[in-house]
Amino acid sequence: MFKKLRNRFLIVNLVTISIIMLAAFTTIYVITYRDVQQEIRMDLHRSMEKYQNSFGGETGHPNSTKKNSELPRTDKKPMDSGEFPQVRSISFMLWIDQEANLIGKDSMFTMEDEFYNSALNKALSFNKDTGKFTLDGSKWIFNVQHTKDGAMLVFLDITSQQNILTNLIYTFTIVGSVMLIILYFVSQYFAGRSIIPVKEAFDKQKQFIADASHELKTPLTIINTNADVLLSSGDIDHSQSKWLHYIKSEAERMTRLTNDLLYLTEMDDSRTSMIFSEFNLSEAVETIILTMEAVIFEKNVTLHYDIEPHLTVKGNSEQIKQVVMILLDNAVKYTNPKGSVTLSLKKQRSDVVLSVTNTGEGIAAEHLPRIFDRFYRTDASRARKQGGYGLGLAIAKSIIKQHKGNIYAKSVVGESTTFYVHLS
Template identity: 40%
Template sequence: MFDKLKRKFIIINMTLLTVVFIAIFSTIYIMTMISAARQTEFTLNTLMHAPPKPSPNNPAIATSIIVELDKKHNIVDVFSLFDIEKESIEEAISQAIKSKEPSNNLKIEGSSYAFLKQETPRGMKIVFADRSPQQAMAINLLKIFFLVGSISLIVLLLISMYFANRTIKPIKEVFEKQKQFITDASHELKTPLTIIKTNAALVLSNSEETVKSQSKWIGYINSQIDRMSKLIDDMLSLAKLDNPQQKIYFSSFDISKTLENILLSFEAVLYENNIELDFNINKNIFVNGEKESIKKLFNILMDNAIKNTLPKGKVSVNLSCDKSKIEIEIKNTGDGIPKEHIDKIFERFYRVDDSRNRESGGYGLGLSIAKSIVNEHNGNIYVKSNINEYTSFIVELPQSVK
């Protein structure tokens, strides 16, 4: 599919470039030929008004022929600085006399000449100007155009192929990511569905038992339904963020208070997991953004920090700002993230520790959603980590004036 798209891109590009080259070269060629024709016309008029024995120093005379005829079209005089057969000049004169046009082209001894005839008191005067230089110039011009055009098109073909690859690459990456996303989502949905189906089968096989006696299997079913519900919510969030036509309305709000409220909502979870919370939040910091999205961002980062902090560990939250940006850092002690995983940490369905995420109910979508939210707010998010020490997520957002 992408090879076909690339070929189509190259064909359209090269067709347009070829048409442009042909148009440019044709224009240059036509203008050159018009100029040469005018030069020949000027030479013929100059010869027509030249004296019977013009000066040989005149450059127009060098390859020209001047013929004087009487009223019966007999040759009175022939002036030429080069040798020419009598039969050839007589044939040329005959063709010129028979021509209905006062000026035209003909061949003399294999060379192309333009002629101009005019009645005179003595009879007729015919002048012939050699067109061979103009014809040679036209042929050379065509050769140059062909050579330059061919080389240019080959170079442009290579450039088009290069840019076609660069143009198709992000489209291909998006397609592959979507394909992988569907595959991963299908896989993630398959697991809870299998568990639900198995437990439902166990309940049905013991239909005579009471609901209370089968609460274990029903509990498993509810647990998997909750997991599926969270996965679907996360997928819908990503779809919303990925949709360029989805309008997001920004407004200025106090991000300091928003973060404080989020931290308060995690107090019970932190206490249950025996995790210390340390925070330093500068007051009255405002940001221009979508408040619910920013709250979701904080929830994701806090949830991620708690899941990856061992009991008796610590989560640190800092909010500060300077003249241009706001910086939020959410740091947790723990195993840290290996360097080879840091570049992939924001990819969809990516897990550093697959078993831990499955135990905690994670699908590897949270950080991907977080990055999408930050991108929507023209911000930046990155990770710092030391193995067996800490992991720190740092978010930078543009500041809003209160």
């Protein structure tokens, strides 16, 4: 139980921190992405202005006699002088006519004509005035400026900006992974320390229940014995014997309660030392049915059972018998008069499945998750009339959990309730 509690603390802690880290990394990435895109747009705009100024403004165009050659500038000043906008990224410009033929180019570096033609073809394939593509291992963005005689295409190398975003993702992944590994061990340490007070409180509560149960057994035995002696003496009249029967009945109920509490405590303490062995579950269930026949007959309840023979499981036969007894006893108690109880024991894949169904009022959906809690009763007044304290199903669940099995219930209000036990 405490291991599960520690793991829950650990999972909650890691999930919470992971969400916070993811939100922080996403925020940083989005801000960086917007800054990088803004920088790219500004560099592209500067490049457009530079090449427009180089050819005398937006309407300027190269001389058709200088097709596919380097275009002359309108002045002799270098392109990086203060007169033109400064561009920090590598760029080049291509001029095309109205038939999309390359008629000129201007570049900050010298490249082969094949490179320019490839860039032009990729840009034209977009059929848009802007776009991004990869060429020769570099990432480029282009923008088209249309003129009356053709168009000017400006290309800008954005490899470094894209690498910033890629490296940022890699950095976040590495840093996040390392932080989660460190946080896992740190959280595991503090989760273990955080449940120490809970474990101590649980151990004290368990010890108190065990001590109280032991201390109550002796006075209850004395009360029950004295009541028997007085009832058998014959010196009391009928009205007095009635009160003695009440005392004896309540003493017996208290004895059953203390025995159940003591049993739960002892079972919690012996989970690691329990010895299991292979036994015939079909025979064990039949034995319990035989012992319950008188009770079933008194209650005027019809019992139907279908037991597949020679089904074996590994566990403690006496404890499993107790589970069957608890489920069958509850089914008989809460079955309506002239109702029916159906017991089934079948092999399903690798599990042996026991089901006990009874007709009656059923259990509301909001109660089903809690019916296996200690002292939980859906109808306290009715449970008291039946002589129950709400410990039977808790004992059954503890036994099945100890056997690595599963126990649960399904119910249709006003019709029936079915308890299922899966054992392997």
